[in-house]
Amino acid sequence: MTQVLWLVSGLLFCCALAIGTDAEAADGEFNYDESKVPEYKLPDPLKMPDGRTVTSSDMWKAERRPELLELFRSQVYGQRPRKPEGIRYEVRESTPAELNGKGLRKDVRVLAPSKSGRRMELLKFVLITPKDAKGPVPAFAGVLLIEPTLKDLNPGRPLPDDVGVKLPGMKLLETILDRGYAVVSLDPANFCPDDKEKHRDGVLEFLYPGRKGDPAAEEPGAIATWAWGLSRALDYLETDPAIDARRVAVIGHSRRGKTALWAGAEDERFALVISNDSGCGGAALSRRKFGETVARINTVFPHWFCGNFKSYNNNEDSLPIDQHELVALSAPRPVYVASAVDDGWADPKGEFLAALNAEPVYKLFGLAGLGTSEQPPLNKSVGDYVGYHIRTGKHALTDYDWLFYLDFADKHLKR
Ligand code: GCU
Secondary structure, three states, rough: HHHHHHHHHHHHHOOOOOOOOHHHHHHHOOOHHHOOOOOOOOOOOEEOOOOOOOOOOOHHHHHHHHHHHHHHHHHOOOOOOOOOOEEEEEEEEEOOOHHHHOOEEEEEEEEEOOOOOOOOEEEEEEEEEEOOOOOOEEEEEEEEEOOOOOOOHHOOOOOOOOOOOOOOOHHHHHHHHOOEEEEEEOOOOHHHOOOOOOOOHHHHHHHHHOOOOOOOOOOOOOOHHHHHHHHHHHHHHOOOOEEEEEEEEEEEEEEEHEEEEEEHHHOOOOEEEEEEEEEEOOOEEEHHHHEOHHHHHHHOOOOOOOOOHHHOOHHHOOOOOHHHHHHHOOOHHHHHHEEOOOHHHHOOHHHHHHHEEEEEEHHOOOOOOOOOOOOOOOOOOOOOEEEEEEEEOOOOOOHHHOOOHHHEEEEEHOO
């Protein structure tokens, strides 16, 4: 029983390092007053630099999308790491007792040949599939979506304190499996540690040996590297007959919500994108400077973004993009942005406005967005191809959020 509870809370483990959001929220240096949000003008996702307006989905795909993607690469997240040749997988299967017979677990190691000719581990992830599925199933994939409980992955990692509110008696992972989805959880610990001193120690050292320090101008930061890792997990899923790799949703909370949005932008094989409380550098508009700012995130987490992003510290108006255009890079795939009302640090309103301002791109495809231009009441999910809710409570990925995501995925991935 304890194990089951641990697993369930583990599934909500998404924030081990998010220390002190409330403390940050109390800090007078940051703005939490809507009346003090500066005036700003968002870049128009449909305006090309040469003055032309994007008028069709074809023009979006052929011209505007690649241009925006490149701006986010060069100015925010860094260039995509290359994919090494000769990747192989090593898979270990088990049936964890914690899952009450409902799930099959695979521990997948992604290996690439090193200079010495030996295969080295690039990354590893856990895949849990519903045991009695009749055919290939859709999946949710994310960074640390499951606490690597699942003991042997990472013994002794402490549980975070914001594992979230749980509906009484609910066993989340079992619910997800019962509803016919698999779960993929990428462990960043050795692959690209979330640490400014050590983020290069895994795959970045393998790909760019000998480099040191913070990411250079256009070098991938940790977010781009984690996103790249999710694509490598998706490569594997394409080879696994238990999974329908055309129906994989990428999802994440907070820093991993930023990662989910970027993974979806870089890799259009992800069929659906979900960002939970992703905040600054995720769904929140940078120009609002509400809660966490570009300068703050770049100072405290210099390893997350590329070097160029730092030139926008206290200089948001000169950004050639804003985060609504990141949300728009999901189009025409369904995208869901979610906020929590007591999570001012992540700027719930800025997250909503990014979703809203992504809509013109969905319209090009004839797809409906949020269906409202006002932030909806608490705990109500709105939207068709662009989904949104703002939940009561704090910064966390809760069971409650998951139930909305399952419904959204049912609507889009099971039709
Ligand atoms: C910090 C950081 C946020 C981030 C969060 C998390 O609070 O400032 O940008 O989203 O950690 O990942 O939980």
